[in-house]
Structures are given as structure tokens and as C-alpha cells.
Amino acid sequence: MELRIKASISVTGKSGFLAMIVLITVLIQGCKVSYTFSGASTQGLTSLSVQYFQNRASLVQPGLSQNLTDALIDKCKSQTNLKVTNGLGDANFEGEISDYNTRPLTVSADATAAVNRFTITVKVKFTNAVDPDLSYEQSFSRYEDYDSAVDLSQVEEELSGKIVEMIVEDIFNRAFVNW
Numbered sequence: 001m002e003l004r005i006k007a008s009i010s011v012t013g014k015s016g017f018l019a020m021i022v023l024i025t026v027l028i029q030g031c032k033v034s035y036t037f038s039g040a041s042t043q044g045l046t047s048l049s050v051q052y053f054q055n056r057a058s059l060v061q062p063g064l065s066q067n068l069t070d071a072l073i074d075k076c077k078s079q080t081n082l083k084v085t086n087g088l089g090d091a092n093f094e095g096e097i098s099d100y101n102t103r104p105l106t107v108s109a110d111a112t113a114a115v116n117r118f119t120i121t122v123k124v125k126f127t128n129a130v131d132p133d134l135s136y137e138q139s140f141s142r143y144e145d146y147d148s149a150v151d152l153s154q155v156e157e158e159l160s161g162k163i164v165e166m167i168v169e170d171i172f173n174r175a176f177v178n179w
Contacts, residue, residue: 105117
């Protein structure tokens with residue numbers, strides 16, 4: 001959209017100069033441009049809430065629910081100017097961890113697993129009270145592969161941290177970057 005203003009103003013004396021300052025001020029006040037480095041659009045939203053993500057996977061890892069919930073809150077705080085509230089905000093996240101598993105990915109010559117894949121899946125319901133068309137329900141799944149010679153318990157904390165970070169990025173982008 002292009003806006004062109006053509007004006008011919010003759011400024012003479014102090015009153016003309018004052019009129020020009022007032023006109024410029026009114027024009028500047030009427031224009032609003034906002035930029036974000038994250039690409040997040042929170043237009044019309046003032047508050048945000050994140051409900052606790054319950055772990056409903058068949059294999060439950062203690063602390064994962066809290067880590068995911070906290071990571072999503074931290075991401076929203078750092079990437080938006082929305083006020084985080086304990087009740088229901090204009091933007092609300094809720095959901096559950098629906099899958100947490102590891103399985104063999106490739107098999108070596110002696111018929112044993114060479115690489116395992118560790119996967120976490122999270123079901124999310126995002127509600128945008130200001131623009132309901134931007135609300136969604138979706139599952140987000142991410143994985144990390146690891147050498148089968150290593151026991152999952154040795155790499156689980158590091159891998160789950162990476163996966164949670166990727167899932168939180170996906171949830172945030174789907175809600176506010178509208179990809």
C-alpha cells in the first residue's frame with residue numbers, strides 16, 4: 001500500500017511555522033509501524049497464559065512436563081511483550097505430552113541396532129481470544145538420534161533438552177509467526 005501526500009504550504013512568519021509543526025506532528029502521530037526481530041505478531045493481544053502440560057505418554061520422564069511448560073513461558077516472555085498471567089490470557093496454550101519413546105533406527109550387520117531415535121510428541125491447543133481464526137490444535141513431534149552403544153539414560157537429559165527447545169520453537173512459530 002502506498003500513501004502519497006502532495007501539499008503546497010507557504011510558510012511565512014511564526015504562525016505558518018507553528019502550523020507546519022502541528023501538521024507534521026499530526027501526520028507522524030497517525031502513522032504506526034512496529035517491528036519485531038522474532039517475526040512474532042501479537043497484534044491486539046495483551047496477555048498470555050500457559051497451562052501446565054501433563055505427561056500422558058506411556059513412558060513418563062519426571063520433570064519433562066515442568067521443563068516444557070517453563071520453556072514455552074520463557075520463549076513467549078523473551079520474544080513478545082505480552083503479560084504472562086496465571087488465569088486465561090488473550091493467548092492461551094494448553095496440552096499434553098502424548099509420546100516419549102526410543103526405538104531402533106538402523107540395523108548393523110550383526111542384526112543389532114546401530115542408531116536409536118529418541119522422540120517426544122506434544123499435543124497443543126492454542127486459543128487466540130482476539131482472533132479465533134489464529135487458534136489451532138496440533139501435535140508437534142521432534143527427535144534426536146543417538147548411538148545404540150550408549151544407554152539412553154546417559155544422553156536423555158541432553159537430548160530431551162534439545163527436543164523440547166525445538167518443539168517450543170515450533171509451537172511459538174505456529175502461534176505467533178503464522179507459518
